[in-house]
Amino acid sequence: MSHISISGKLAAAGLLAGAGLIWWRDTGWLAGAADTLPLAVGIPLTVWLGAPWRACTADHADNPSSIWWPLFAGLAFAVAWILPSLTVLALAWTALAGYWMERWYKPGTDSISLLVILALSFPWMVMEWSEIGWWFRLSAASATEGFFHLMQMPVEKNGTELLVLGETIRIEPGCAGWNLLQLTLLTGVTIGVHDLPKRSRFLLFLALLPILAWTANLLRIITLSVVSLSFSVETAEGVWHGLTGLLVIAVVVGMAKLLCRAINPSAPEFIRRRLVR
Amino acid sequence: MKSIPPISDAFKDLLPGLFLSILTAVLALPSLWDAWQNDLYAYGGFIAFLVWLSSLGMASFWRCHVRRDRSTFWIILAALLCMAGSMTSLRVCHHLALACALSGLARPPRQGWLAAAAALSWLPASGWLISRVSVGGLAGWERPTLAAMTAIIWLSSLYPFQRPRSDETPS
Numbered sequence: 001m002s003h004i005s006i007s008g009k010l011a012a013a014g015l016l017a018g019a020g021l022i023w024w025r026d027t028g029w030l031a032g033a034a035d036t037l038p039l040a041v042g043i044p045l046t047v048w049l050g051a052p053w054r055a056c057t058a059d060h061a062d063n064p065s066s067i068w069w070p071l072f073a074g075l076a077f078a079v080a081w082i083l084p085s086l087t088v089l090a091l092a093w094t095a096l097a098g099y100w101m102e103r104w105y106k107p108g109t110d111s112i113s114l115l116v117i118l119a120l121s122f123p124w125m126v127m128e129w130s131e132i133g134w135w136f137r138l139s140a141a142s143a144t145e146g147f148f149h150l151m152q153m154p155v156e157k158n159g160t161e162l163l164v165l166g167e168t169i170r171i172e173p174g175c176a177g178w179n180l181l182q183l184t185l186l187t188g189v190t191i192g193v194h195d196l197p198k199r200s201r202f203l204l205f206l207a208l209l210p211i212l213a214w215t216a217n218l219l220r221i222i223t224l225s226v227v228s229l230s231f232s233v234e235t236a237e238g239v240w241h242g243l244t245g246l247l248v249i250a251v252v253v254g255m256a257k258l259l260c261r262a263i264n265p266s267a268p269e270f271i272r273r274r275l276v277r
Numbered sequence: 278m279k280s281i282p283p284i285s286d287a288f289k290d291l292l293p294g295l296f297l298s299i300l301t302a303v304l305a306l307p308s309l310w311d312a313w314q315n316d317l318y319a320y321g322g323f324i325a326f327l328v329w330l331s332s333l334g335m336a337s338f339w340r341c342h343v344r345r346d347r348s349t350f351w352i353i354l355a356a357l358l359c360m361a362g363s364m365t366s367l368r369v370c371h372h373l374a375l376a377c378a379l380s381g382l383a384r385p386p387r388q389g390w391l392a393a394a395a396a397l398s399w400l401p402a403s404g405w406l407i408s409r410v411s412v413g414g415l416a417g418w419e420r421p422t423l424a425a426m427t428a429i430i431w432l433s434s435l436y437p438f439q440r441p442r443s444d445e446t447p448s
Contacts, residue, residue, distance in 0.1 A: 033304070034366070038359045040300055044293030045356055048349060180364050187360055245364035 042121030317414025318404025351381030
């Protein structure tokens, strides 16, 4: 342990404290803690995916760019704290974590990919981007309407409400997966980081990931609609509502794996080498 | 850059394990406590949990000179269960995530899966299985007894009666 510098340890402790502060700054997530708190899983996942971590012994102090980076990120963190903006806080913290990786500990994986996981480890999307949630529900309602049209079933859409065969189906934020979108994205990004070592391929995967998450949630909405039409709305709202969450996980994991395979055909070989290491 | 030495296993394994244990404890303990207090089939679960936790700690302490397997498997499983619990609203996933995270943190040598299986003694979900065969709930001694029995069997197989063999490299 002697080769690990005290400054690096202190900086790591400061980063962990900063992460705690971000979660503490706006406790609006406490109402749905079971949905949002697991996002913090991204931090231990980063530690695992970044292995083998190696301590840098080079002196970076003479590089002027390395001073401005944490200074600007620290300033953004302070301003975001006063505003308050959870999104800017999360991004500023991620930039500081990126500096920590550059300055003290180099990850064995591409650092940009790891920073995406870290940025998704805070509940900024659910807390501050509800407009996207509205679009998410509206587009899912339109797609579900299209599906029932395709099935030659009479369907009417009014906003996020669907009237199918005389039964009203409301696409609530919970059904549309908005509360869990960030968690779904985190799951997908983790698979991408694990399977795609090259940054360019990972960025392509990242660009396609929202489509994948949206498709998985659409499948959940269609499944719940079919259950409510076949049995009753009460049945669809009960344990089935939770169980279809398993469908979302399975679809996201399966599609993410297939996408990684399509983007990088040698992914299985890379994973095998990684596991052996 | 002069040299890039690899950093300690403690950073790779202990930190994620500790973090996940705290996170899953925050998620799982309120519903666990609720079940242990109010569910007829979960009575005694809290004592069983303490017994299980003690056996995990003792196993880690007794065999501290043995090089352990990496806890990666338990960490990943705990993280997946944690996310699955939120996506499905199934509390049992969070409870299992806590069991896996604590197993990963303690890094029990050998039969780590047995330690995780012994968690059935305090999991409220196992009460559902009991309710299929027995009606009327538990008296309160059954779960702690089961936890103690599994702990004795497990720990006796680990207790260092003999000197460490040459292949048990000190960590």
